[in-house]
Amino acid sequence: MKKAVWIVDDDASIRFVLERALQRASLPVQCFEQPSQVLAALEQGDGQPLVLVSDIRMPDPHGLSGLDLLQRVQQQWPQLPVIIMTAFSDLDSAVASFQGGAFEYLPKPFDVQKAIELIRRAMDTVQGSADAVTESDTLADQEMLGQAPAMQEVFRAIGRLAHSQATVLVTGESGSGKELVARALHRHSSRAGGPFVAINTAAIPRDLLESELFGHERGSFTGAQQLRRGRFEQAEGGTLFLDEIGDMPIELQTRLLRVLSDGHFYRVGGHLAIKANVRIIAATHQHLEERVQQGxxxxDLYHRLNVIRLRLPPLRERPEDIAMLARHFLQRSAQQLGVETKRLGDGALRQLLGFPFPGNVRQLENICHWLTVMAPAQVIALKDLPPEVLERAPAMGGPQECPLPAILPAAEPEQDTRSDAGWQQVLEQQALDMLQSGQVNIWSGLVAECERALIRAALSASQQRRIEAAQRLGIGRNTISRKMQELDMD
Structure with missing residues (x-):
């Protein structure tokens, strides 16, 4: 068997699409249905593929998954680059893929052209050996959710940092889930067996914070009746999460800098240096660069903490995740309260999609818990939403909730809106009206409505045949499927 790109997926349509795309790109390709078939071909000496592209979950007579295949390949053929595909765009899949040594993680549905580009890049790169770690496939304990590209980048970053001991600075607005990122970094690291200790430096009084961090000796100050181990000692062998690091008093910043510099600290009132075997993850919602300029x-502490920066996007930058997160929170609240899970009606969902969520994911979670308790019916109607959501102008977070005619109205006899000047003028006027009324963040919503209009028109013209609609729009089948999923059109 000559060298080729090997595809393994139980979905015949995926194999067909990738095989045709690779052939058009003049790349040899060989397809398999099961991981065991790939291992048999490798062990029989049928040649080593240029790149192995594997699904993550497949039925196999030997009970092998894509991660099992990745593990075997990394053990016996460590130079072979492996790209993992999955329809389950979750953190554990991403981290398990990277921990297992995957070259890249490709969530479905994907753009075929981008997949080809990724395969070409893998062919040009020699994949080094890595320790294989198989993660559980269950999502029962999953806390970080998101299919938006911005969240997929966060998942990829966590996966790449899994074996690193580097200090990480997590930035993001309040309520966006910075502690969840820190816990995920710990859970998927070599320190996972050690403790995860978190402290909010802004929530502890200035006079007590030093003792909380470093501990104190007996008699070191009034009320210190016994020795106390601080958070650094409590986190020995694990991870210490310093939340809201931007609010740490300047005098304590000096002590923290010393710990990061030489790895030792002293308890308050102590004279014996204690070695700190902890990984530091810091988080802030503030702009530390501005705090530095303000004195x-x-x-120097900023540069020590800013070894690797990981930005967590606010919820308004990933509106495609709102519906999924809301379902998750409604289900979790129902389980906690022992009641039947409620679901969002179309009107309620549209209003939430247009809400800016200044409190981010935490605010959405609180809203869903409120709805589980207060909404009278199983299907949550628009009127059931809490006042703070109903009182905000729906288009504040984008006009997803605006009916399509508000953006692209039907043609009237006096005006032919089918002309280029017509629809462009209507769109420009719509944007101008929204901006003059004080609305913000309108870009993503207007673009989404235009994409919805294009897809609806193409589907209508092709009698709802998706492949033909994609061809007539000049985009790929996977692209239209992904767009319809992102726009909640499925």
């Missing part, structure tokens, strides 16, 4: 945050 309230040490520049």
């Amino acid at each position: 309230v945050f040490r520049e």
Whole structure:
């Protein structure tokens, strides 16, 4: 068997699409249905593929998954680059893929052209050996959810940082889930067997924070009746999460800098240096660069913390995740309260999609818990939403909730809106009206409505045949499927 790109997926349509795309790209390809077939071909000496592209979950007579295949390949053929595909765009899949040594993680549905580009890049790269770690496939304990591209980048970053001991600075607005990122970094690291200790430096009084962090000796100050181990000692062998690091008093920043520099600290009132075997993950919602310029945050500490920065996007930047997160929170609230899970009606969902969520994911979670208790029916109607959501102008987070005619109205006899000047003028006027009324963040919503209009028109013209609609729009089948999923049109 000559060298080729090997595809393994139980879905015949995926194999067909990738095989045709690779052939058009003048790349040899060989397809398999099961991981065991790939291992048999490798062990029989049928040649080694240029790149192995594997689904993550497949029925196999030997009970092998894509991650099992990845593990075997990394053990016996460590130079072979492996790309993992999955329809389950979750953190555990991404981390397990990267921990297992995958070259890249490709969530379905994907753009075929981008997949080909990724395969070409893998062919040009020699994949080094990595320790294989098989993660559980269950999503029961999953806390970080998101299919938006911005969240997929966060998942990829966590996967790449899994074996690193580097200090990480997580930035993001309040309520966006920075502690969840820190816990995920710990859970998927080599320190997972050690403790995860979190402290909010803004929530502890200035006079007590030093003792909380470093501990104190007996008699070191009034009320110190016994020795106390601080958070650094409590996190020995694990991870210490310093939340809201931007609010740490300047004098304590000096002590923290010393720990990061030489790895030792002293308890309050102590004279014996204690070695700190902890990984530091810090988080802030503030702009530390501005704090440095203001003289309230040490520049040298900033550079020590800012080894690797991971930005967590606010919820308004990933509106495609709102419906999925709402379902998750409604289900979890129902389980906690022992009641039947409620679901969002179309009107309620549209209003939530247009809400800016200044409190981010935490605010959405609180809203869903409120709805589980207060909504009278199983299907949540628009009127059931809490006042803070109903009182905000629906289009504040984008006009997803606006009916399509508000953006692209039907043609009237006096005006032919089918002309280029017609629809462009209507769209421009719509945007102008929204901006003049004080609305913000309108870009993603207007673009989404235009994409919805294009897809609806193409489907209508092709009698709802998706492949033909994609061809007539000049995009790929996977692209239209992904767009319809992102726009909640499925």
